[in-house]
Amino acid sequence: MNSLIGTVFLVLVVLVLPGLVLILRMAPTAGETALERLTLAIGASLSFIPLLYLWLTWAGIAVRPPMVHLGLVVFLVTALISLHRIPITVLLLALDGSIWHLLIAGASVLTFWLRFEQIRDLVLPVWVDSVHHALLIRVSIEQGAAPLSLRPYLPVDGLTYHWGYHVFVATLAQAGGIYAPEALPQLMIWSGQVISALMVPAYAALALRLWQRPIAGAAAGLVVGLASVMPAYYVSWGRYTLLTGMLVLPAALLALDAVRRHPGPRSTALLALLLAGLSLVHFVVFALTLAACATLLVITTDHTSWRRIAIWLGIALTGALTITAPWIVLMASRILPGTGSSAMHIAGNAGYNALPLELLWAGTNRILLALGGTGALLSLWQRRRAAAWLIIWCAAAVLLANPVVIGLPYLSFITNEMLTITMFAPLALLIAGGAAAIDAWTSPSGWRCGVWRLSTVALAVAVMLWGTNQWRTIVRPDTVLAGPMDLVAIEWAARATPPDARFVVGTAGWLYDVDRGADGGWWLLPLAGRQVSTPPVIYNYGAPDDVAIIKRDTSWLRDHGAAASAEELAAFMRERGYGYVYVSERPGALRAEALRNTSLFECVYDKGGVAIFRLRVPGTRDE
Template sequence: MQIDSLAANQLPTSRWQRFQPWLNLLGVIFFMLVALASFGLGQSLVWLTTHTLEIGASLSFMLGGLLLPGWAVIRWCSPSGRFDRLERWALSWSIGIALPPILLQLADLVGLPINRWLVFGYGGLALLAAIWPKKSSTWPDRLTELKRIRPSSHAWLLIGLTSVIVLQRLLVVRDLAVAQWGDSYHHSMITQLLLDHGGLFETWHPYADLTTFSYHYGFHANSAFLAWWGQLSATSAVLYMGQMINIAVGPLAYLLTRRLSGNKAAGIIALVFTCFYNTMPSFYVNWGRFTQLTGQVILVGVIVAWLALLDYKAFNWQLVGLAVILTTGLVLTHYLVTIFAVIILMLMVLALVAQHPRFDYAKQVLWRGGAVGLISAVLAAPWLYTIVQSKLTAIARNYVTGYSQSYASSVATLVAIVPFYIKAPLMILIGLGLWLACAQRNWRMLWLAIWSLGLELIAVPYVLNLPLSGIITGFAVAIMLYLPLIPLAAYPLGWLYQRWQHWPWLRGVSMVLLLLTIAWSMPWQSTLATDQYRMFFAGDQQALNWIEQATAADAKFLINGIMSYGDALVVGEDGGVWIPLLTKRQTTIPPLTYGSEKASDPKFDYNVYLLYEALRTTPLASAEGRQLLQAQGIDYIYSGVRLSQNNPKFQQDIQALRYLPEQFPIVYERDGVVIFAVKAQQ
């Protein structure tokens, strides 16, 4: 295996170079076998053969629904030679993920419901656009051009490593029926509502009593497209789309590092560090924070497209269009990452102007950036209007004016990033990368350090005396620092690799170290998805099947929950939170978005808070507890597997109900799940 490719007109000069493609292929096969063995060879093969529908749908959508549309857009929206084929392939991930939310908004504006056949048509149009001859070319010329494509060793290595990442990310979720932790519930519900309505919606019925939708929906749009494409359930689509977003991080780490450093070897090393060595972003599978990860994936494309536009010798509408698509997609995908992007792009513009301190150059940069910003704002205007009319503006205003100061002071702090967010050896390499960038006066790599510092500062805005504490948490910044810091860590190693061009044995040593890093990652990544963050178990699935069959359609369940977000919201604590989506029965805790969406009852969120505040001090087994349950119209009490395993923070003594079988008969008890019926008081 080797990192660098041969020049197009250079013939192999040694046996080693001649056999590079075959060695790369053997290396990829070896690591796939290692991955299967690390996850349990027999169990992995059984899972792969029993989940062919989900896996096949995900892989085909990755190719036909993401990469092909992204490639087609780059082909028609970038000047010839601006990106080489590998850069196009990597950037296609970002563009393909940015397109579905834009298309959903467009379909909503024209009143066109989305369905499976339209999504297939979208993939078909992308294929045509990817192969259609351009002006002054014919179909025979185009076919001849396609036949002449010969991937280099470098290309095979990059695509091969990405294939290993695909296998790893899929195997990580082999034991999960739904995505992990609390956020995954409302992600799955939003995806289901998109499927139910054929696009954007307002009412959350029958799952929740909410009447607006203003939540960023880029990840959910991609999940819905995957569900339509492969006829998957919303829960499966969210689970697998989350992993595809995590797969996309690898090629985009390569792209960002290569474009900023000008070093292809550094790009490969950055991919390996990001996907095989560092804990982030692989660990996102536990949190279900796929919306922010989706924003980060698009953010890399935004940076690359803006740099390509601002660096180009003349104003180019193709590059403007490319930057507009990515910028608009980011606005619709994640609001906080959009704020990050604004700060990053401002730093980029300032750095460019500082490097070329001329009035005409500054005017040129501002004109191009202004054109992209204005067009993106116009395209996103319908959704921006929805946001302005929602509760989100009031929530943001509360932070700015100092409301919820106790919560703001708790979250507006920096988080220690070593070793969980960035591993300690990478910090040493980051220091070397900074030194090398200074020595070489490579401002683009130094810009990564300024970018990281800017992200840290917006997490603690009081340092600059800004009244924005709490909008962006230190945690939200810490989990994305891998994005600017890992390219800095890869930079000195890529530089050394280039210096070793004439020392094959040193290049061989570096390749062995690279391969050992990948092999080392397999065992720990096989245990990445832990039960600590799991809320829905097989026992919960069986219990929900019973609920669907044995309870009335209007039954209401009390489920376990805790106060969160500075005691402002109640969040579910076990598998009971999934009852509305999977059984259409009601529970006492709505999806987390009830804090940012309007309801038919203006006091809806406050009533949820009052119930759980009362439950803090009122035992369910007491007369007051029974009165509270009946006043809320509660028919059943659900205690899930997670609560029985971890015994977390829910204050109610469920065991005390066992001693009152007349008032709380047990109607279901199996595999860690207990369901009590609530009898009316005589």
């Protein structure tokens, strides 16, 4: 428990402190409420840390723990010196006593508890993405740099996968003295749940800014934290990069609104920082934010205002591209024409971009879509500019995912699936707008106001109680590929096998011609540093020849591995240079029965349903 509390405290400090200092020095008047300042501080921290890694990496300077500790001390001292510039400490503690702010606080606390209840039985992050996230974090820690090269673990150079999340967790690890690779999974899980819980105050802050009524913040916070299956369900996919990007999004939109209201160098610099950070944290969220910027210009009808806002938005985008120049140049140099299984291909296809109906209607989405539509109509009826902005923004996002409607090819990085799992954000804001519209109609006093307020509070409490019960178990069992005994076996392999040991692991089909691991053996590379037959899917960013060699092995194991005889598996291993086999009882994993009663293999580890076999060398006394 103390370890959990300490880790959560560390995450909050690194999430808030650097960004708070940047806001105090760059734009001390940014944010009109404590929630807005908290949201902007978090977004600025998650942007500043990757940008710092980017330029230090480009300059050849490694980030080491003493630098991280010194940086945190400097930020703390600077924050204490700068706090006099605005009364932020008072605002953070005394929001105004409103019942709606109490509901935001209550939803935040309950969501925080629920997020940790949801991962109570996990010892390793789940599904596909988590494995390469762990590898990129390990590389970032060991190199003290952005993970642009994955050697010696994978033959990948010039990696164009967004890595802002990974260097943030690497910073947490270095700040907290968490150096053992086997400790990374727990840090990933705990920090991810903190990020997920912070969605509540972040989207509440954005809704407050858009609709200018406290009830809007309460409504948005309840939807994001307790009424919607997303983003809580991200933990069941290991979508930590997207989770982080969706936390930066409300900060970027707050900064965008600041440029609209007070265009100038300070607001523009803040927006440039957040846009730059988003391009490193998650490129799809970055693209959606650019669509929000364009949409703002669409709804600005006054010519003078349009021209002024357009100029400052152009400066912000130019600044963002300038401070991420090495990253932008690298991505541009690695783009591949046409379609393919690698994300470096710029073009997508209809099959990959199919609308996932099971996700569209997942959980409470039918209700949320109906409420979001109602909120949009009510807000438009009141002629609210924010409603038009949100609706056109959603339309622009749909067009980005489906450019074929105007005769353009699909894009590989923006899909209907991505829009479906991120639609909780605009829905929460539109529902908040509907609540604000009704609240404005019942105000300022009278029996309608009393009935409305009482019924709304009762409904909010009911949603809190329902959500904490409904989403307590959210991780799908079939996405859990490893358990406690796998972690024990991996730690043993790190101690007892040679550093150059190569393992055959269970393999299953995943996406097109890219296969995934089927059990805990898949974690041997990021945690034990041992090469595996099916590496994390990030290998697909490597050179074509290297990718082809890996796919040759994974395809054989996918089609024949689980059913192969001892003789077939031994022949495969000798031909490809593997010395060990990781077996377990999970679906798709290699089985121990075929290997036990043969002279070809020796069982060197067997505990809790997980076994490791060593291939005997021909011609030795072992065979």
